[in-house]
Amino acid sequence: MRWFTRPAPSSRLSRKADVLPSPNIWYYPKAYEIENRAQDVDGEIWQVLAESAGWRGKDVLDVGCGDGFHLPRFAEQAKSVLGVEPHQPLVERALLRVEDLASVTVLRGCAQALPVADASVDVVHARTAYFFGPGCEPGLLEAERVLRPGGVFAIVDLDVSRGPYGDWMRADLPDYDPVAVERFFEGAGFGCRRVETRWRFDDAEDMKAVLKIEFSAAVAERAIAEVLRANDSRGPVTLPVSYRVHVRRKPTGLVIPLHSASDSSSSDAPRIP
Numbered sequence: 001m002r003w004f005t006r007p008a009p010s011s012r013l014s015r016k017a018d019v020l021p022s023p024n025i026w027y028y029p030k031a032y033e034i035e036n037r038a039q040d041v042d043g044e045i046w047q048v049l050a051e052s053a054g055w056r057g058k059d060v061l062d063v064g065c066g067d068g069f070h071l072p073r074f075a076e077q078a079k080s081v082l083g084v085e086p087h088q089p090l091v092e093r094a095l096l097r098v099e100d101l102a103s104v105t106v107l108r109g110c111a112q113a114l115p116v117a118d119a120s121v122d123v124v125h126a127r128t129a130y131f132f133g134p135g136c137e138p139g140l141l142e143a144e145r146v147l148r149p150g151g152v153f154a155i156v157d158l159d160v161s162r163g164p165y166g167d168w169m170r171a172d173l174p175d176y177d178p179v180a181v182e183r184f185f186e187g188a189g190f191g192c193r194r195v196e197t198r199w200r201f202d203d204a205e206d207m208k209a210v211l212k213i214e215f216s217a218a219v220a221e222r223a224i225a226e227v228l229r230a231n232d233s234r235g236p237v238t239l240p241v242s243y244r245v246h247v248r249r250k251p252t253g254l255v256i257p258l259h260s261a262s263d264s265s266s267s268d269a270p271r272i273p
Contacts, residue, residue, distance in 0.1 A: 024213040025066050026087055034201070035210040036069040041200040045156060045243055046073070048193050049125070052247045053152040058122035061146060063111050063139070064129035068094025068104075074125070075101050082121070086110040111139030116146040127156040132176075133184030140188060149252045155185070159194060159242035166242065168223045172216050182244070190246035199239040204228060207237045 025032040040046070049055075056077040062070060065083030067090045074081045075098070083098075083106040085091050091108045098104040109115040111129070124143045130136050143153045160166040160178040170176060182192060201207040207227055212220045231237045 025090065028213040029067055029090070029093060031209045031213045033067070033069070034206050035199075035213075038199045038201050038206070038210065039241070040197040040243075042198055044195050044197045045245065048195050048245045049154055049156075052193070052245065053123050053125070053154040055123045059120065060123045060125065061114070061116060061121040063114070063124060063126040063143065065094055065106065066090050068097040068106060070125070070127065071098050071104050071106070072101060075104050078103065078123075081105070082107065082116065084109045084111075084114055084116070111136070112142055114142045114146055118145055119148045121146050122148055122151045124151070124153045125156075126154070128158065130155050130157060133181035144250060147250045149250055151250045153190075153248045153250070155190070155246040157181075157244055157246070159244045162194075162242035164223070164226060164240070168215055168219050171219045171222075185246045188248070190248045193245045193247070195243040195245055197241050197243060199241050201237040201239075203235070204231075204237050207239070 024035075055074055057079050060074045060078045060081045062074065062081065062083045065071060065085045068083050068085075071081050071083050071094065081101075081104045083094055083104070085094060085106065085108060088108055091106055094106045098106060107115050111126070124147055126139075126143075130139065140153075147153060158165060158169065160169045160173075160176060161182075166178070170178075185192065201210070208224050211223045211227070214220070215223055227237060227239055230239075
Protein backbone atom coordinates (compact mmCIF):
# COMPACT_ATOMS: atom_id res chain seq x y z
CA MET A 1 0.00 0.00 0.00
CA ARG A 2 1.35 3.45 -0.83
CA TRP A 3 -0.87 6.30 0.27
CA PHE A 4 -4.45 7.22 0.94
CA THR A 5 -6.03 10.66 0.75
CA ARG A 6 -8.36 12.17 3.30
CA PRO A 7 -11.18 14.48 2.20
CA ALA A 8 -9.76 17.65 0.72
CA PRO A 9 -10.12 21.09 2.34
CA SER A 10 -12.31 23.71 0.71
CA SER A 11 -9.28 25.03 -1.13
CA ARG A 12 -7.73 22.95 -3.92
CA LEU A 13 -4.37 23.48 -2.24
CA SER A 14 -3.24 20.38 -0.38
CA ARG A 15 -2.11 20.42 3.23
CA LYS A 16 0.47 17.97 4.58
CA ALA A 17 -2.17 16.40 6.82
CA ASP A 18 -4.26 15.47 3.79
CA VAL A 19 -1.85 12.69 2.83
CA LEU A 20 -1.31 9.69 5.06
CA PRO A 21 2.29 8.41 4.99
CA SER A 22 2.84 5.08 3.33
CA PRO A 23 4.25 2.67 5.92
CA ASN A 24 6.45 0.88 3.39
CA ILE A 25 7.79 2.74 0.36
CA TRP A 26 8.21 6.07 2.21
CA TYR A 27 10.57 4.51 4.73
CA TYR A 28 11.96 1.42 2.98
CA PRO A 29 12.31 2.30 -0.72
CA LYS A 30 15.04 -0.29 -1.36
CA ALA A 31 12.94 -3.14 0.00
CA TYR A 32 9.93 -1.80 -1.89
CA GLU A 33 11.96 -1.93 -5.11
CA ILE A 34 12.43 -5.65 -4.47
CA GLU A 35 8.69 -5.93 -3.93
CA ASN A 36 7.85 -4.11 -7.14
CA ARG A 37 10.14 -6.39 -9.12
CA ALA A 38 8.62 -9.46 -7.50
CA GLN A 39 4.98 -8.53 -8.11
CA ASP A 40 2.88 -9.93 -10.93
CA VAL A 41 5.77 -11.66 -12.68
CA ASP A 42 3.41 -13.18 -15.24
CA GLY A 43 1.93 -9.81 -16.22
CA GLU A 44 -1.68 -10.66 -15.35
CA ILE A 45 -2.51 -7.15 -14.08
CA TRP A 46 -0.94 -5.52 -17.12
CA GLN A 47 -3.03 -7.75 -19.38
CA VAL A 48 -6.26 -6.69 -17.66
CA LEU A 49 -5.22 -3.03 -17.81
CA ALA A 50 -4.43 -3.31 -21.51
CA GLU A 51 -7.85 -4.83 -22.19
CA SER A 52 -9.82 -2.29 -20.18
CA ALA A 53 -7.70 0.89 -20.34
CA GLY A 54 -5.39 0.57 -23.32
CA TRP A 55 -2.86 3.42 -23.38
CA ARG A 56 -1.17 3.09 -26.77
CA GLY A 57 -0.71 6.58 -28.22
CA LYS A 58 -2.52 8.17 -25.29
CA ASP A 59 -1.74 10.54 -22.43
CA VAL A 60 -1.40 8.66 -19.13
CA LEU A 61 -1.47 9.91 -15.54
CA ASP A 62 -0.15 7.64 -12.77
CA VAL A 63 -1.53 8.88 -9.45
CA GLY A 64 0.61 8.00 -6.44
CA CYS A 65 3.42 6.84 -8.71
CA GLY A 66 5.83 6.32 -5.82
CA ASP A 67 9.37 6.15 -7.11
CA GLY A 68 8.13 5.78 -10.68
CA PHE A 69 8.45 2.03 -11.06
CA HIS A 70 5.53 1.71 -13.50
CA LEU A 71 6.21 4.84 -15.54
CA PRO A 72 8.66 3.26 -18.03
CA ARG A 73 6.17 0.46 -18.76
CA PHE A 74 3.49 2.98 -19.72
CA ALA A 75 6.04 5.00 -21.70
CA GLU A 76 6.68 2.04 -24.02
CA GLN A 77 3.35 2.72 -25.76
CA ALA A 78 1.89 5.97 -24.44
CA LYS A 79 2.15 9.36 -26.12
CA SER A 80 3.01 10.94 -22.77
CA VAL A 81 3.19 9.81 -19.15
CA LEU A 82 2.85 11.94 -16.03
CA GLY A 83 3.58 10.61 -12.58
CA VAL A 84 2.19 12.46 -9.55
CA GLU A 85 3.49 11.65 -6.06
CA PRO A 86 3.08 13.53 -2.73
CA HIS A 87 6.34 12.45 -1.05
CA GLN A 88 9.28 14.56 -2.26
CA PRO A 89 12.02 11.91 -1.71
CA LEU A 90 10.05 9.53 -3.92
CA VAL A 91 9.56 12.24 -6.53
CA GLU A 92 13.33 12.60 -6.68
CA ARG A 93 13.82 8.85 -7.05
CA ALA A 94 11.20 8.76 -9.80
CA LEU A 95 12.91 11.60 -11.67
CA LEU A 96 16.16 9.64 -11.64
CA ARG A 97 14.38 6.54 -12.93
CA VAL A 98 12.89 8.33 -15.95
CA GLU A 99 15.61 10.88 -16.68
CA ASP A 100 16.28 9.34 -20.11
CA LEU A 101 12.59 9.10 -21.08
CA ALA A 102 11.59 12.29 -22.88
CA SER A 103 7.87 11.46 -22.82
CA VAL A 104 7.71 11.09 -19.02
CA THR A 105 7.21 13.86 -16.46
CA VAL A 106 7.07 13.60 -12.65
CA LEU A 107 5.43 16.21 -10.42
CA ARG A 108 4.79 16.49 -6.73
CA GLY A 109 1.10 16.55 -5.85
CA CYS A 110 -1.71 14.67 -4.19
CA ALA A 111 -4.79 12.90 -5.48
CA GLN A 112 -7.31 15.50 -4.30
CA ALA A 113 -5.43 18.41 -5.93
CA LEU A 114 -3.78 17.06 -9.07
CA PRO A 115 -1.39 19.49 -10.82
CA VAL A 116 -3.09 18.67 -14.11
CA ALA A 117 -5.36 20.67 -16.43
CA ASP A 118 -9.01 19.78 -16.96
CA ALA A 119 -9.69 17.11 -19.60
CA SER A 120 -6.01 16.62 -20.40
CA VAL A 121 -5.38 12.87 -20.04
CA ASP A 122 -6.88 9.68 -21.46
CA VAL A 123 -5.96 7.20 -18.74
CA VAL A 124 -5.66 7.68 -14.97
CA HIS A 125 -3.93 4.79 -13.22
CA ALA A 126 -3.65 4.34 -9.45
CA ARG A 127 -2.05 1.20 -8.04
CA THR A 128 -2.33 0.20 -4.38
CA ALA A 129 -3.28 3.75 -3.43
CA TYR A 130 -7.06 3.60 -2.85
CA PHE A 131 -7.65 0.78 -0.39
CA PHE A 132 -10.20 2.26 1.94
CA GLY A 133 -13.10 3.38 -0.24
CA PRO A 134 -15.05 6.03 1.69
CA GLY A 135 -12.84 9.07 2.16
CA CYS A 136 -11.25 9.03 -1.26
CA GLU A 137 -14.15 10.83 -3.00
CA PRO A 138 -12.10 14.01 -3.59
CA GLY A 139 -9.49 11.94 -5.42
CA LEU A 140 -12.15 10.28 -7.56
CA LEU A 141 -13.59 13.66 -8.48
CA GLU A 142 -10.15 14.98 -9.40
CA ALA A 143 -9.54 12.00 -11.66
CA GLU A 144 -12.86 12.68 -13.36
CA ARG A 145 -11.89 16.34 -13.81
CA VAL A 146 -8.59 15.62 -15.57
CA LEU A 147 -9.92 12.84 -17.81
CA ARG A 148 -11.06 13.59 -21.33
CA PRO A 149 -14.52 12.35 -22.33
CA GLY A 150 -14.25 8.62 -22.94
CA GLY A 151 -11.15 8.40 -20.77
CA VAL A 152 -10.62 5.59 -18.27
CA PHE A 153 -9.83 5.59 -14.56
CA ALA A 154 -8.23 2.30 -13.44
CA ILE A 155 -7.61 1.53 -9.77
CA VAL A 156 -5.56 -1.54 -8.85
CA ASP A 157 -5.72 -2.76 -5.27
CA LEU A 158 -5.13 -5.95 -3.34
CA ASP A 159 -8.07 -8.30 -2.97
CA VAL A 160 -8.08 -8.54 0.81
CA SER A 161 -10.96 -11.02 0.74
CA ARG A 162 -8.63 -13.74 -0.58
CA GLY A 163 -5.74 -15.51 1.09
CA PRO A 164 -3.06 -15.91 1.84
CA TYR A 165 -2.04 -12.27 1.47
CA GLY A 166 -5.50 -11.00 2.30
CA ASP A 167 -5.54 -13.08 5.48
CA TRP A 168 -2.36 -11.40 6.65
CA MET A 169 -3.67 -7.94 5.81
CA ARG A 170 -6.90 -8.52 7.70
CA ALA A 171 -4.90 -9.70 10.71
CA ASP A 172 -3.16 -6.33 10.79
CA LEU A 173 -6.28 -4.35 9.77
CA PRO A 174 -9.19 -6.07 11.58
CA ASP A 175 -11.55 -3.17 10.86
CA TYR A 176 -10.92 -3.28 7.11
CA ASP A 177 -14.01 -4.53 5.29
CA PRO A 178 -13.16 -5.61 1.72
CA VAL A 179 -16.82 -6.19 0.87
CA ALA A 180 -17.75 -2.64 1.92
CA VAL A 181 -14.86 -1.23 -0.10
CA GLU A 182 -15.93 -3.16 -3.16
CA ARG A 183 -19.50 -1.97 -2.63
CA PHE A 184 -18.23 1.62 -2.45
CA PHE A 185 -16.46 1.39 -5.80
CA GLU A 186 -19.44 -0.34 -7.40
CA GLY A 187 -21.68 2.48 -6.16
CA ALA A 188 -19.24 4.98 -7.66
CA GLY A 189 -19.66 3.43 -11.10
CA PHE A 190 -16.63 1.14 -11.21
CA GLY A 191 -16.66 -2.39 -12.51
CA CYS A 192 -14.38 -4.94 -10.89
CA ARG A 193 -12.17 -7.65 -12.33
CA ARG A 194 -10.41 -10.04 -10.00
CA VAL A 195 -6.87 -10.96 -10.94
CA GLU A 196 -4.80 -13.86 -9.61
CA THR A 197 -1.08 -13.12 -9.73
CA ARG A 198 2.18 -14.63 -8.64
CA TRP A 199 4.97 -12.84 -6.81
CA ARG A 200 8.44 -14.30 -7.37
CA PHE A 201 11.50 -13.54 -5.24
CA ASP A 202 15.06 -14.54 -6.10
CA ASP A 203 15.49 -16.06 -2.66
CA ALA A 204 13.97 -16.32 0.79
CA GLU A 205 15.86 -13.32 2.11
CA ASP A 206 14.23 -11.01 -0.42
CA MET A 207 10.81 -12.41 0.47
CA LYS A 208 11.47 -11.85 4.17
CA ALA A 209 12.61 -8.26 3.59
CA VAL A 210 9.40 -7.45 1.73
CA LEU A 211 6.95 -9.09 4.14
CA LYS A 212 8.64 -7.33 7.06
CA ILE A 213 7.82 -3.90 5.59
CA GLU A 214 4.25 -4.88 4.73
CA PHE A 215 3.09 -6.32 8.05
CA SER A 216 3.53 -5.99 11.79
CA ALA A 217 6.31 -8.09 13.28
CA ALA A 218 3.98 -10.84 14.50
CA VAL A 219 2.03 -11.10 11.24
CA ALA A 220 5.21 -10.93 9.15
CA GLU A 221 6.66 -13.83 11.15
CA ARG A 222 3.52 -15.86 10.50
CA ALA A 223 3.49 -14.95 6.79
CA ILE A 224 7.16 -15.81 6.32
CA ALA A 225 6.68 -19.20 7.96
CA GLU A 226 3.70 -19.97 5.71
CA VAL A 227 5.56 -18.97 2.55
CA LEU A 228 8.62 -21.02 3.49
CA ARG A 229 6.46 -24.09 4.10
CA ALA A 230 5.06 -23.72 0.58
CA ASN A 231 8.46 -23.27 -1.09
CA ASP A 232 11.90 -24.75 -1.36
CA SER A 233 13.91 -22.05 0.42
CA ARG A 234 17.08 -22.96 -1.52
CA GLY A 235 15.78 -21.38 -4.71
CA PRO A 236 13.29 -18.77 -5.95
CA VAL A 237 10.30 -18.20 -3.69
CA THR A 238 6.80 -17.65 -5.07
CA LEU A 239 3.64 -16.34 -3.43
CA PRO A 240 0.08 -16.16 -4.84
CA VAL A 241 -1.46 -12.71 -4.42
CA SER A 242 -4.97 -11.65 -5.49
CA TYR A 243 -5.87 -8.20 -6.83
CA ARG A 244 -8.93 -6.24 -7.92
CA VAL A 245 -8.89 -3.91 -10.90
CA HIS A 246 -11.65 -1.29 -10.67
CA VAL A 247 -12.39 0.53 -13.94
CA ARG A 248 -14.67 3.46 -14.75
CA ARG A 249 -15.02 5.23 -18.09
CA LYS A 250 -15.85 8.93 -18.28
CA PRO A 251 -19.05 9.71 -20.21
CA THR A 252 -18.71 10.92 -23.77
CA GLY A 253 -22.15 12.52 -23.93
CA LEU A 254 -25.24 13.26 -21.89
CA VAL A 255 -25.38 11.50 -18.51
CA ILE A 256 -28.82 10.12 -17.72
CA PRO A 257 -29.69 10.84 -14.05
CA LEU A 258 -29.73 7.76 -11.79
CA HIS A 259 -28.39 5.61 -14.61
CA SER A 260 -26.52 2.58 -13.26
CA ALA A 261 -22.93 2.07 -14.29
CA SER A 262 -22.00 -1.04 -12.40
CA ASP A 263 -20.51 -2.60 -15.53
CA SER A 264 -17.49 -0.45 -15.73
CA SER A 265 -15.31 -0.73 -18.55
CA SER A 266 -17.96 -0.20 -21.21
CA SER A 267 -20.40 2.18 -19.51
CA ASP A 268 -20.79 5.73 -20.77
CA ALA A 269 -22.72 7.02 -17.80
CA PRO A 270 -21.07 6.30 -14.47
CA ARG A 271 -22.31 7.75 -11.23
CA ILE A 272 -19.76 10.04 -9.66
CA PRO A 273 -19.59 10.29 -5.86
